[in-house]
Amino acid sequence: MPELPEVEVLALHLRPHLVGETIREVHVIRPRVIRPNSASELSRRLVGSRVTSLERRGKFLLFGTTPDSSRGGVTEVPVLGHLGMTGRMFVQSAELPLPRHTAVHLLLGRSRMIYQDPRLFGRFTLDLSSVKELGPEPLGEEFSVEAFHARLQGSRQPIKVRLLDQALVAGVGNIYASEALFRAGIRPTRRSDQLRAAETARLHGAIRETLREAIECGISLDLDFSGQATGEGDGLFYYGRASVAGGSESKGGGERLRVYDRAGEPCVVCGTAIRRLVQAARSTYFCPRCQKR
DNA sequence: CACCATGTTCCTTG
DNA sequence: CCAAGGAACATGGT
Numbered sequence: 045m046p047e048l049p050e051v052e053v054l055a056l057h058l059r060p061h062l063v064g065e066t067i068r069e070v071h072v073i074r075p076r077v078i079r080p081n082s083a084s085e086l087s088r089r090l091v092g093s094r095v096t097s098l099e100r101r102g103k104f105l106l107f108g109t110t111p112d113s114s115r116g117g118v119t120e121v122p123v124l125g126h127l128g129m130t131g132r133m134f135v136q137s138a139e140l141p142l143p144r145h146t147a148v149h150l151l152l153g154r155s156r157m158i159y160q161d162p163r164l165f166g167r168f169t170l171d172l173s174s175v176k177e178l179g180p181e182p183l184g185e186e187f188s189v190e191a192f193h194a195r196l197q198g199s200r201q202p203i204k205v206r207l208l209d210q211a212l213v214a215g216v217g218n219i220y221a222s223e224a225l226f227r228a229g230i231r232p233t234r235r236s237d238q239l240r241a242a243e244t245a246r247l248h249g250a251i252r253e254t255l256r257e258a259i260e261c262g263i264s265l266d267l268d269f270s271g272q273a274t275g276e277g278d279g280l281f282y283y284g285r286a287s288v289a290g291g292s293e294s295k296g297g298g299e300r301l302r303v304y305d306r307a308g309e310p311c312v313v314c315g316t317a318i319r320r321l322v323q324a325a326r327s328t329y330f331c332p333r334c335q336k337r
Numbered sequence: 338c339a340c341c342a343t344g345t346t347c348c349t350t351g
Numbered sequence: 352c353c354a355a356g357g358a359a360c361a362t363g364g365t
Contacts (some may be wrong), residue, residue: 127344128344130361145362203358205355210344220343256358327342
């Protein structure tokens with residue numbers, strides 16, 4: 045469920061359920077996701093502490109926790125969460141059985157937070173190194189057209205592949221990279237250093253609009269974060285997917301993704317068949333007529 | 338069985 | 352050292 049908009053909506057949902065809660069127990073079922081920490085290390089640092097904040101940075105979640113004064117803690121301990129491709133996080137009653145593929149769970153007051161992840165590509169760890177490599181927040185002031193353009197000049201990679209580099213802009217993933225390029229009218233195969241200033245500016249705006257719109261969509265949908273939903277309205281899945289919203293256009297998600305996963309379908313603007321191609325081993329979708337080479 | 342999948346990181350190649 | 356490409360990670364859906 046993982047690009048910036050999905051993580052943002054998830055953070056908005058989780059925050060009121062977590063902030064102020066005390067972590068009573070930490071259970072690590074799949075140690076791979078807490079690497080390079082050990083389960084005992086994670087427990088030692090977190091049990092007894094209180095969650096004070098929850099912030100999103102790119103596709104990452106940062107849980108702020110106070111030290112446990114009764115056990116001599118002094119330094120505030122941030123925890124990094126990442127959903128990989130298939131991770132989900134939600135809060136449920138501590139009475140319910142643990143869901144399948146639970147990787148880590150935290151016992152809070154009367155509830156528990158579940159981090160579930162079948163493929164185990166995500167993380168729940170005290171190791172913050174990956175956040176430090178991130179580029180600017182695309183929706184923040186620090187993401188400037190000038191710096192964006194300057195950084196693109198240094199690369200001969202196709203622009204679509206470049207957009208996936210989290211050090212360039214934090215939070216754009218495979219879906220929204222295609223979507224932003226469609227909105228900007230730029231062919232994904234264009235060499236990064238050959239984009240003109242006007243195109244770079246358009247792309248910069250398109251990235252922001254695409255992400256903003258997706259966040260608004262996620263907020264407006266009546267998402268189910270219980271962990272029990274399967275299909276439509278499942279806030280734990282990435283809600284932008286055409287097939288999830290398919291059949292219920294009234295929910296507002298059906299036409300949201302304009303090119304992603306729509307190979308062969310008519311372009312919503314000109315009717316030309318959308319094409320799929322593979323770049324850096326990932327699928328890219330574009331309209332051959334609307335997106336100039 | 339074959340192929341595809343929202344991501345990151347490590348290794349190799351040039 | 353750098354840029355770029357590809358594989359690996361592990362599991363489920365179609």
